Amino acid sequence: MKQKDFIFNIVLLIFLNLLIKPFWILGIDVGVQNSVGAESYGLYFAVFNFTYLFNMLLDMGITNFNNRNIARHQQLLHKHLSGIITLKLLLGVIYMAVVFVMALIIGYRGLQLWFLFWMAINQFLNAFILYLRSNISALLMFKTDSCLSVMDRLLMIIFCGILLWGGVTNEPFRIEWFIYCQTAAYVLTSLTALAIVVAKGRVKRLSWNPTFFLMILKKSLPFAILFLLMSFYNRIDSVMLERLLPAGVGASEAGIYASAFRLLDALVMIAYLFSVILLPLFSKMLKNNENITPIVKSSFSLLFLFSVTSVVLLECFRLPVLELLYKEHVLESSAVFRFLIVGIIPISFTYIFGTMLTANGNMKLLNITAIAGIVVNMAVNLLLIPKMQAEGAAIASLSTQSVVAVLQVVIAFRQLKVPVGSLPLWQSLVFTVVLVPAVWLFSRHFNGHVLWALLICGVFALLLGFATHLLTFDFVKQVRE
Numbered sequence: 001m002k003q004k005d006f007i008f009n010i011v012l013l014i015f016l017n018l019l020i021k022p023f024w025i026l027g028i029d030v031g032v033q034n035s036v037g038a039e040s041y042g043l044y045f046a047v048f049n050f051t052y053l054f055n056m057l058l059d060m061g062i063t064n065f066n067n068r069n070i071a072r073h074q075q076l077l078h079k080h081l082s083g084i085i086t087l088k089l090l091l092g093v094i095y096m097a098v099v100f101v102m103a104l105i106i107g108y109r110g111l112q113l114w115f116l117f118w119m120a121i122n123q124f125l126n127a128f129i130l131y132l133r134s135n136i137s138a139l140l141m142f143k144t145d146s147c148l149s150v151m152d153r154l155l156m157i158i159f160c161g162i163l164l165w166g167g168v169t170n171e172p173f174r175i176e177w178f179i180y181c182q183t184a185a186y187v188l189t190s191l192t193a194l195a196i197v198v199a200k201g202r203v204k205r206l207s208w209n210p211t212f213f214l215m216i217l218k219k220s221l222p223f224a225i226l227f228l229l230m231s232f233y234n235r236i237d238s239v240m241l242e243r244l245l246p247a248g249v250g251a252s253e254a255g256i257y258a259s260a261f262r263l264l265d266a267l268v269m270i271a272y273l274f275s276v277i278l279l280p281l282f283s284k285m286l287k288n289n290e291n292i293t294p295i296v297k298s299s300f301s302l303l304f305l306f307s308v309t310s311v312v313l314l315e316c317f318r319l320p321v322l323e324l325l326y327k328e329h330v331l332e333s334s335a336v337f338r339f340l341i342v343g344i345i346p347i348s349f350t351y352i353f354g355t356m357l358t359a360n361g362n363m364k365l366l367n368i369t370a371i372a373g374i375v376v377n378m379a380v381n382l383l384l385i386p387k388m389q390a391e392g393a394a395i396a397s398l399s400t401q402s403v404v405a406v407l408q409v410v411i412a413f414r415q416l417k418v419p420v421g422s423l424p425l426w427q428s429l430v431f432t433v434v435l436v437p438a439v440w441l442f443s444r445h446f447n448g449h450v451l452w453a454l455l456i457c458g459v460f461a462l463l464l465g466f467a468t469h470l471l472t473f474d475f476v477k478q479v480r481e
Contacts, residue, residue, distance in 0.1 A: 061223025
């Protein structure tokens with residue numbers, strides 16, 4: 001794939017996701033929390049993250065291994081598909097059993113277990129969709145994958161929107177309905193993705209082959225370990241908040257953390273989209289001994305501009321943005337948000353350089369960086385949550401992401417011999433030095449609506465990107481072509 005094809009596909013993927021996912025997060029997800037309250041949503045958020053901690057059992061690294069493997073050897077799709085689908089169903093049964101046992105051990109009961117059951121099903125369906133999409137992206141069918149990437153959220157918007165604002169019920173919105181809407185959307189999306197992949201793989205029936213299962217699991221194990229470690233340091237914060245603090249306080253603090261985390265999660269989705277295209281692309285290019293430097297430079301330029309602009313704008317307009325979204329706990333969420341949102345910068349770097357290392361097969365080194373992340377996360381959370389509650393968890397998250405990003409960047413340069421000078425470092429520095437004071441001064445004197453302020457500053461950042469040559473007009477040409 002040429003650089004212009006990469007830029008076109010990443011722009012298409014981002015465009016479709018920007019059409020759907022911001023409304024899902026800032027409209028539906030925020031609307032649900034405002035309707036049910038911080039405590040109810042905090043309980044949902046904590047249970048959701050608990051189910052996520054064991055997500056590795058659903059995948060065992062198969063999705064990333066499959067994406068890299070099929071991208072390099074597309075003829076294996078027909079051979080592997082029926083067996084891996086059977087294996088995924090088996091892993092789903094194991095996952096459900098482990099999640100419920102662990103939930104009972106840590107004291108989940110009643111409503112918590114009911115939430116757990118449906119959210120565990122949702123985790124299975126979501127993991128199954130990601131596996132199916134890994135085949136589609138590995139075949140470089142990026143347009144089809146782009147549509148599937150927003151299908152589940154589009155359906156959730158329709159289902160939840162009807163219940164929130166459609167006047168179809170006289171009851172107040174309940175958090176259970178939110179979970180059921182997710183289940184329905186995941187079912188429909190998984191069936192659509194399954195039909196596409198089965199047609200491409202020419203599969204007629206499932207196969208039961210324990211020898212094949214063991215072979216796939218053995219090859220996927222390094223990816224599975226990495227996923228498990230990353231799940232812990234990315235999702236343990238809210239679980240620790242809910243468990244370490246007294247009953248009621250923990251759920252409320254988890255809800256406050258969720259309020260601040262939501263915008264970070266929305267921005268991370270955009271950064272994650274780069275890895276969706278970069279993993280199969282890097283895998284194929286490295287196998288063919290192609291030069292990956294132009295793709296690395298383009299990715300770095302786009303993600304640096306995106307992440308730094310997002311952080312600067314949201315830090316300067318932090319309070320009005322949160323007041324626009326939430327009805328309660330705005331000041332508390334703002335204190336958490338100021339630390340949490342900065343994490344989008346190191347996370348963006350991991351989606352470039354961590355993906356490079358994954359494509360190159362440097363799983364042992366990646367697992368070492370993830371272990372370092374867990375050590376930092378657990379230590380800072382245990383130290384700060386009892387004293388600073390949700391704000392302490394936010395500091396722990398930022399510390400963890402920063403340590404992991406630095407380690408992955410250093411390792412990637414050493415392993416893949418990408419010239420440091422090929423990155424637009426001076427342009428990035430000038431861009432940041434000009435953007436920060438400009439937006440800060442503008443935020444002190446702007447009295448209009450916050451959305452207008454964000455739009456004006458966003459346009460200024462884009463123009464500044466071209467003025468500093470962080471972006472070039474070649475980007476525009478390549479997208480148009």
